[in-house]
Amino acid sequence: MNKKIDTLEFELKLTNEISKKVYFQRTNQNKEFEFKDLVDGIYKLQVLNEDYKQNIFEIKFSQKLNQIFYVEKLCKYRENKSKVCPNCKSDKKVVPIFYGLTTGKFMKQNRNKYHFEGCEISNCDPSWYCKKDKLEF
Structure with missing residues (x-):
């Protein structure tokens, strides 16, 4: 699964909603990130940075997925x-x-x-x- 975040670099947490398996990743300088070897299912993607922590995305994953996420700073x-x-x-x-x-x-x-x-x-x-x-x- 490849994703692109349209803002700063972030620490990310991906959780499989059924198995509760957790993955961590950081975006690179191109604002991209990749999680490998995921099984099909529903995941929750969270931004862990304090000013952006309310950005939580639900993802229905099957096969290869490319998607852009727009995150918003908490005000x-x-x-x-x-x-x-x-x-x-x-x-x-x-x-x-x-x-x-x-x-x-x-x-x-x-x-x-x-x-x-x-x-x-x-x-x-x-x-x-x-x-x-x-x-x-």
């Missing part, structure tokens, strides 16, 4: 949709985080309404800021 901010601060358990001093280019005048006029964070935005940024705890979440 701790995506799971929290609430504006309640995880430290003080209140939303009284919580404001949205404002990302992007703005003027000094706008920032001064809205300093109590927003927490300003700058222009660089990733796909994993916090949405809220607690003024009491000085915490982004």
Whole structure:
């Protein structure tokens, strides 16, 4: 079975769901990996790297299999949709985080309404800021 992962190098764990036999492998510099001498069956492929550990794939394997997997980095901010601060358990001093280019005048006029964070935005940024705890979440 040959697979290609479209991102960084990873430690991988492959488990046969029936026999519970476990195989370990690491992707190479070309983002490819190979498990040899597998029997037909259903397998669970897990990425063992901490930031990617929620990437688990079920594979129905028979004969030779080539497949591309797209893994996604875990973002701790995506799971929290609430504006309640995880430290003080209140939303009284919580404001949205404002990302992007703005003027000094706008920032001064809205300093109590927003927490300003700058222009660089990733796909994993916090949405809220607690003024009491000085915490982004």
